[in-house]
Amino acid sequence: xxxxxxxxxxxxxxxxxxxxxxxxxxxxxxxxxxxxxxxxxxxxxxxxxxxxxxxxxxxxxxxxxxxxxxxxxxxxxxxxxxxxxxxxxxxxxxxxxxxxxxxxxxxxxxxxxxxxxxxxxxxxxxxxxxxxxxxxxxxxxxxxxxxxxxxxxxxxxxxxxxxxxxxxxxxxxxxxxxxxxxxxxxxxxxxxxxxxxxxxxxxxxxxxxxxxxxxxxxxxxxxxxxxxxxxxxxxxxxxxxxxxxxxxxxxxxxxxxxxxxxxxxxxxxxxxxxxxxxxxxxxxxxxxxxxxxxxxxxxxxxxxxxxxxxxxxxxxxxx
Amino acid sequence: xxxxxxxxxxxxxxxxxxxxxxxxxxxxxxxxxxxxxxxxxxxxxxxxxxxxxxxxxxxxxxxxxxxxxxxxxxxxxxxxxxxxxxxxxxxxxxxxxxxxxxxxxxxxxxxxxxxxxxxxxxxxxxxxxxxxxxxxxxxxxxxxxxxxxxxxxxxxxxxxxxxxxxxxxxxxxxxxxxxxxxxxxxxxxxxxxxxxxxxxxxxxxxxxxxxxxxxxxxxxxxxxxxxxxxxxxxxxxxxxxxxxxxxxxxxxxxxxxxxxxxxxxxxxxxxxxxxxxxxxxxxxxxxxxxxxxxxxxxxxxxxxxxxxxxxxxxxxxxxxxxxxxxxxxxxxxxxxxxxxxxxxxxxxxxxxxxxxxxxxxxxxxxxxxxxxxxxxxxxxxxxxxxxxxxxxxxxxxxxxxxxxxxxxxxxxxxxxxxxxxxxxxxxxxxxxxxxxxxxxxxxxxxxxxxxxxxxxxxxxxxxxxxxxxxxxxxxxxxxxxxxxxxxxxxxxxxxxxxxxxxxxxxxxxxxxxxxxxxxxxxxxxxxxxxxxxxxxxxxxxxxxxxxxxxxxxxxxxxxxxxxxxxxxxxxxxxxxxxxxxxxxxxxxxxxxxxxxxxxxxxxxxxxxxxxxxx
Numbered sequence: 001x002x003x004x005x006x007x008x009x010x011x012x013x014x015x016x017x018x019x020x021x022x023x024x025x026x027x028x029x030x031x032x033x034x035x036x037x038x039x040x041x042x043x044x045x046x047x048x049x050x051x052x053x054x055x056x057x058x059x060x061x062x063x064x065x066x067x068x069x070x071x072x073x074x075x076x077x078x079x080x081x082x083x084x085x086x087x088x089x090x091x092x093x094x095x096x097x098x099x100x101x102x103x104x105x106x107x108x109x110x111x112x113x114x115x116x117x118x119x120x121x122x123x124x125x126x127x128x129x130x131x132x133x134x135x136x137x138x139x140x141x142x143x144x145x146x147x148x149x150x151x152x153x154x155x156x157x158x159x160x161x162x163x164x165x166x167x168x169x170x171x172x173x174x175x176x177x178x179x180x181x182x183x184x185x186x187x188x189x190x191x192x193x194x195x196x197x198x199x200x201x202x203x204x205x206x207x208x209x210x211x212x213x214x215x216x217x218x219x220x221x222x223x224x225x226x227x228x229x230x231x232x233x234x235x236x237x238x239x240x241x242x243x244x245x246x247x248x249x250x251x252x253x254x255x256x257x258x259x260x261x262x263x264x265x266x267x268x269x270x271x272x273x274x275x276x277x278x279x280x281x282x283x284x285x286x287x288x289x290x291x292x293x294x295x296x297x298x299x300x301x302x303x304x305x306x307x308x309x310x311x312x313x314x315x316x317x318x319x
Numbered sequence: 320x321x322x323x324x325x326x327x328x329x330x331x332x333x334x335x336x337x338x339x340x341x342x343x344x345x346x347x348x349x350x351x352x353x354x355x356x357x358x359x360x361x362x363x364x365x366x367x368x369x370x371x372x373x374x375x376x377x378x379x380x381x382x383x384x385x386x387x388x389x390x391x392x393x394x395x396x397x398x399x400x401x402x403x404x405x406x407x408x409x410x411x412x413x414x415x416x417x418x419x420x421x422x423x424x425x426x427x428x429x430x431x432x433x434x435x436x437x438x439x440x441x442x443x444x445x446x447x448x449x450x451x452x453x454x455x456x457x458x459x460x461x462x463x464x465x466x467x468x469x470x471x472x473x474x475x476x477x478x479x480x481x482x483x484x485x486x487x488x489x490x491x492x493x494x495x496x497x498x499x500x501x502x503x504x505x506x507x508x509x510x511x512x513x514x515x516x517x518x519x520x521x522x523x524x525x526x527x528x529x530x531x532x533x534x535x536x537x538x539x540x541x542x543x544x545x546x547x548x549x550x551x552x553x554x555x556x557x558x559x560x561x562x563x564x565x566x567x568x569x570x571x572x573x574x575x576x577x578x579x580x581x582x583x584x585x586x587x588x589x590x591x592x593x594x595x596x597x598x599x600x601x602x603x604x605x606x607x608x609x610x611x612x613x614x615x616x617x618x619x620x621x622x623x624x625x626x627x628x629x630x631x632x633x634x635x636x637x638x639x640x641x642x643x644x645x646x647x648x649x650x651x652x653x654x655x656x657x658x659x660x661x662x663x664x665x666x667x668x669x670x671x672x673x674x675x676x677x678x679x680x681x682x683x684x685x686x687x688x689x690x691x692x693x694x695x696x697x698x699x700x701x702x703x704x705x706x707x708x709x710x711x712x713x714x715x716x717x718x719x720x721x722x723x724x725x726x727x728x729x730x731x732x733x734x735x736x737x738x739x740x741x742x743x744x745x746x747x748x749x750x751x752x753x754x755x756x757x758x759x760x761x762x763x764x765x766x767x768x769x770x771x772x773x774x775x776x777x778x779x780x781x782x783x784x785x786x787x788x789x790x791x792x793x794x795x796x797x798x799x800x801x802x803x804x805x806x807x808x809x810x811x812x813x814x815x816x817x818x819x820x821x822x823x824x825x826x827x828x829x830x831x832x833x834x835x836x837x838x839x840x841x842x843x844x845x846x847x848x849x850x851x852x853x854x855x856x857x858x859x860x861x862x863x864x865x866x867x868x869x870x871x872x873x874x875x876x877x878x879x880x881x882x883x884x885x886x887x888x889x890x891x892x893x894x895x896x897x898x899x900x901x902x903x904x905x906x907x908x909x910x911x912x913x914x915x916x917x918x919x920x921x922x923x924x925x926x927x928x929x930x931x932x933x
Binding site: 033034037038039040044045046047048049051052054055056057081084085086087092095096151154155160161169170171264265266267268269270274275278281282283 | 392395396398399400401484485487489492505506507560561562563565566588589590591620621622623624626627628630631634635801803804806807808811846847848849
């Protein structure tokens with residue numbers, strides 16, 4: 001196991017290098033805006049644009065720029081400064097990371113709880129009215145765009161613009177360190193909205209895998225041994241059926257750590273997703289690099305954790 | 320206003336506007352979903368009774384009371400903290416006007432500059448090349464320069480910073496290029512600007528290489544690049560590739576960004592929040608500052624969704640809109656029917672237009688251009704943006720309130736037949752095509768390249784243009800790309816040979832035709848990158864008129880000349896102007912919002928709460 005983890009950690013480094021390189025190449029080779037021209041304003045002379053390009057270091061060959069960037073990241077964990085507002089990229093990302101993590105983790109808890117519960121019930125009661133209702137509801141949740149769902153949730157339940165004023169509305173987020181109770185209540189609506197589609201997908205996925213595993217010989221054996229139905233379902237059927245859920249959850253949470261742009265936007269949760277969106281609009285390469293690097297880090301780390309978890313969940317998996 | 324006002328409200332014109340323009344389009348896209356959400360959620364416009372006095376006038380309020388706190392809901396953030404960088408509407412609204420004093424500024428209803436730090440209008444020498452400005456003594460800086468007063472040398476240093484590429488100023492190249500030594504600072508040869516000096520603490524002298532009307536009339540001096548920057552304090556931050564002075568700046572206005580008194584801003588969190596509090600060192604009343612500054616504190620809250628934020632403002636208290644574009648159609652419609660007095664609609668001083676590249680066939684032929692101008696249904700294009708509330712159908716380029724507008728024919732326009740019918744006129748268009756040599760009245764040549772924005776509402780405008788041109792037989796190779804790409808890789812690059820750019824816009828920098836027509840139609844401005852002369856117009860008549868107008872220090876003469884330029888542009892159909900934009904601003908019912916005509920947004924130093932600190 002230790003060798004496996006070390007090997008995977010090395011791969012994480014390689015992958016992150018590849019991601020940064022790819023981002024650089026995309027920025028330079030594909031049509032985008034010229035940051036120097038953006039900064040030069042009205043009627044700039046070519047000389048002025050060149051001068052700005054020089055000051056931003058954009059006139060050097062891109063491999064040189066890339067190596068300088070890497071040096072900064074590896075030696076000083078320096079992600080550079082935003083072309084847009086001249087503020088440290090690292091500072092801005094770290095400033096927003098807690099909100100994104102709060103949103104992603106909370107939503108993951110909600111969707112795993114709902115998705116697994118509904119999935120198990122639907123699988124056990126397959127074909128029943130309850131099963132049909134929950135799976136129908138799941139289809140609706142999957143189909144509803146998260147932005148639209150967010151607006152509807154706010155117009156129905158937000159305490160400022162809602163019809164039934166229950167939950168804090170958009171822009172109410174406060175950091176956990178500042179006020180845990182307010183942090184919790186301010187994120188309730190975003191959590192449920194973000195979790196809705198995921199919960200629906202997980203429920204349908206788990207239902208399918210559970211139905212398959214419930215038909216396996218070892219389940220019949222377990223029942224023949226006289227184990228309670230609860231134990232058969234939770235300890236035997238669920239344990240083997242849940243592997244794909246763990247895989248999906250690892251990836252999904254990793255992706256969300258990189259930012260949930262729409263949810264962050266509609267609820268005004270100041271997270272990394274919105275920062276990434278803005279930096280792409282502004283051709284702000286240092287910020288794009290920083291946000292992509294963080295997103296990639298979370299995704300590969302989540303994958304690593306998932307792989308390690310496999311060994312504990314499924315006794316057949318050995319590294 | 321900036322090269323098009325605030326980014327978020329800016330017409331999709333110049334390079335620097337795109338970021339927020341894109342955010343605007345992003346928000347607009349969201350509006351569709353919002354509309355549906357309204358239907359589903361069954362949410363109406365609230366219970367307040369219909370306003371009786373039309374939309375909010377935004378006029379200054381007599382007898383306003385002091386006190387209270389105001390929240391400004393915004394979608395995005397200011398572009399920079401550096402006064403030398405500020406160029407867009409939201410920069411001006413949030414920090415430029417409330418926290419600093421400018422050499423010349425803009426009172427809410429003014430269309431000519433108002434002396435602020437300056438004690439009067441500039442005096443220009445007989446040869447037009449020396450401009451002298453007296454400044455008021457005793458204007459104080461905030462901590463950590465407590466007790467220190469503004470000197471003419473601080474403004475001279477500000478000019479030098481504007482021209483230094485390190486600052487990233489967006490307009491210095493356009494308006495300060497005639498200052499002696501400007502080229503040397505821009506090219507990085509020196510940090511010292513020879514042409515702006517302080518002959519004593521209260522006298523600023525600007526030496527010009529040639530007479531420059533925009534400086535002599537103070538129009539180009541009423542920009543935030545004239546905010547004083549004390550060199551000995553700022554120098555340590557003006558190093559490296561980008562200045563960090565903005566994050567340590569000192570203030571001269573009635574408000575300041577909350578700070579620790581040692582030059583560190585604590586009230587600014589990028590993208591999230593700007594907290595303005597009263598500047599205890601502001602001595603405006605003793606030093607001629609004309610602004611009342613009623614509010615005790617103001618907080619700008621970024622990251623708000625357009626649909627949600629608009630509703631919060633309308634139904635909440637002590638809130639106004641910040642960098643928002645117009646609210647989503649459903650919200651605006653609802654507000655205009657039930658909360659009219661909370662909606663302020665004003666002309667933005669900007670234009671949206673379609674550029675026809677005169678260097679690409681068949682648009683080198685004036686009759687083809689006129690045919691296109693004739694067939695375009697401007698009403699349809701306006702509907703793609705949200706309808707009449709969003710602007711007035713344009714009949715020529717210079718928008719209302721600017722010098723040159725009336726001289727170009729006012730609202731009716733110069734009167735060319737191909738601009739007369741806002742619904743478009745296919746028969747007239749075909750007659751022009753026949754004059755251009757297309758006997759059938761329809762285009763029969765090769766397909767032409769059109770490049771537009773890929774985000775609504777601009778993408779919808781582009782699609783409408785496509786459909787209208789097809790009526791004239793045009794086969795279009797229509798590419799839709801992100802807005803920044805459209806400008807920096809296609810429409811702003813002559814080598815790309817784009818024939819039609821349907822999603823362009825341009826806004827005033829001040830109330831003078833120069834900032835509207837010179838960058839877009841002067842032949843000398845055709846550049847290989849970042850080109851703003853999108854139609855590649857190099858018309859000797861226009862060039863000559865622009866040169867004459869630029870040197871003129873007589874406001875009346877400038878107005879006539881820019882009007883003449885505008886008439887020629889219309890006559891030659893180099894571009895097809897289709898809407899003079901409006902800006903739509905929202906306020907809560909207990910806010911007495913005052914609109915600033917120059918910035919076309921709320922003026923926070925005149926805005927107050929009804930009843931004071933409630």
